[in-house]
Amino acid sequence: MNHFFLPSPIQSITVENKHFYLKRDDLIHPDFSGNKARKFHYFLQNNLPHVQKAVSYGSSQSNAMYSLSVLAKMKGWEFEYFVDHIADYLKENPHGNYKAALNNGMQCRLMEDGGWKMEDEENTLFIAEGGRQKEAAFGIRLLAEEIIEWQKEQHIDELNVFLPSGTGTTALYLQKSLSIINHHEVSQERGQSLIQVFTCPCVGDSTYLKKQFSMLEEDEKYHPRILTLDKKHHFGKLYRENYEIWLKLQQQTGVEFDLLYDPLGWRTLLAHSEVYTTKPTLYIHQGGLLGNESMLPRYERKYRK
Numbered sequence: 540m541n542h543f544f545l546p547s548p549i550q551s552i553t554v555e556n557k558h559f560y561l562k563r564d565d566l567i568h569p570d571f572s573g574n575k576a577r578k579f580h581y582f583l584q585n586n587l588p589h590v591q592k593a594v595s596y597g598s599s600q601s602n603a604m605y606s607l608s609v610l611a612k613m614k615g616w617e618f619e620y621f622v623d624h625i626a627d628y629l630k631e632n633p634h635g636n637y638k639a640a641l642n643n644g645m646q647c648r649l650m651e652d653g654g655w656k657m658e659d660e661e662n663t664l665f666i667a668e669g670g671r672q673k674e675a676a677f678g679i680r681l682l683a684e685e686i687i688e689w690q691k692e693q694h695i696d697e698l699n700v701f702l703p704s705g706t707g708t709t710a711l712y713l714q715k716s717l718s719i720i721n722h723h724e725v726s727q728e729r730g731q732s733l734i735q736v737f738t739c740p741c742v743g744d745s746t747y748l749k750k751q752f753s754m755l756e757e758d759e760k761y762h763p764r765i766l767t768l769d770k771k772h773h774f775g776k777l778y779r780e781n782y783e784i785w786l787k788l789q790q791q792t793g794v795e796f797d798l799l800y801d802p803l804g805w806r807t808l809l810a811h812s813e814v815y816t817t818k819p820t821l822y823i824h825q826g827g828l829l830g831n832e833s834m835l836p837r838y839e840r841k842y843r844k
């Protein structure tokens with residue numbers, strides 16, 4: 540269970556007759572969800588002998604929650620996770636990330652009065668929702684190094700990278716690492732980087748995502764570029780367009796994508812031809828397939844004829 544498939548492979552795919560490269564971070568570890576393996580890499584690599592317990596919070600089906608349960612199990616830590624709400628149906632019929640996390644020993648607790656009660660214990664590691672914390676930069680820098688290494692092997696001069704965002708932590712640290720590593724070849728001007736990162740907001744709107752970026756990095760020259768669609772989108776809601784593109788991706792590439800982030804990611808990227816027609820474009824598959832266990836039956840009930 541400790542073997543990580545790194546560097547993750549990169550393959551060529553064709554989507555709607557357009558060529559893309561696909562970085563398979565979903566294959567890094569069978570029990571770790573894609574980019575969470577990157578974000579929590581620091582905790583895996585470093586001995587934290589004082590830590591006995593990890594505490595975090597967020598939604599009851601989150602990929603980060605599940606990956607933290609895997610991390611805690613690997614490390615022999617207790618894992619306490621706070622949610623502000625848990626559906627009766629899920630409680631009575633555990634499935635997906637929630638069930639898998641419980642199986643790894645997660646103790647799930649309801650937040651009280653909208654807050655999460657915790658004592659400031661020395662031996663406790665606190666992890667922000669979705670793994671939005673500075674330590675994430677460590678593993679995401681390795682992702683940046685893998686991309687640059689591959690880019691050189693392929694003799695690709697300029698590259699666009701796209702990945703959909705939740706907290707924006709992965710996109711932000713990826714752009715920052717790529718910019719810093721390439722610094723000596725690159726002028727300070729934004730947009731002249733050899734590798735430009737593009738992303739789209741899946742959880743909130745672009746104002747929310749910009750705020751998230753700023754919380755982790757004030758200097759806007761390190762912020763990824765945000766692409767959007769005209770139509771408003773609510774995280775976790777079902778959209779026919781999302782199900783359709785997800786099916787299409789599977790048919791055209793043979794790859795299973797996640798149902799929460801990737802459909803909006805691909806719809807957004809495909810709507811911005813100025814990105815993928817001007818430069819080779821690399822899409823990052825960030826995993827999350829365990830979440831499909833709960834999303835797919837919902838989609839099938841609603842849309843499958």
Ligand SMILES: *Cc1c(COP(=O)(O)O)cnc(C)c1O
Pocket residue numbers: 572573574575602603669703704705706707708709710797800825826827828
């Ligand atoms: C967590 C997650 C994201 C969002 O990552 P952020 O760093 O929070 O932007 C995207 N896709 C998948 C599959 C995820 O699990």
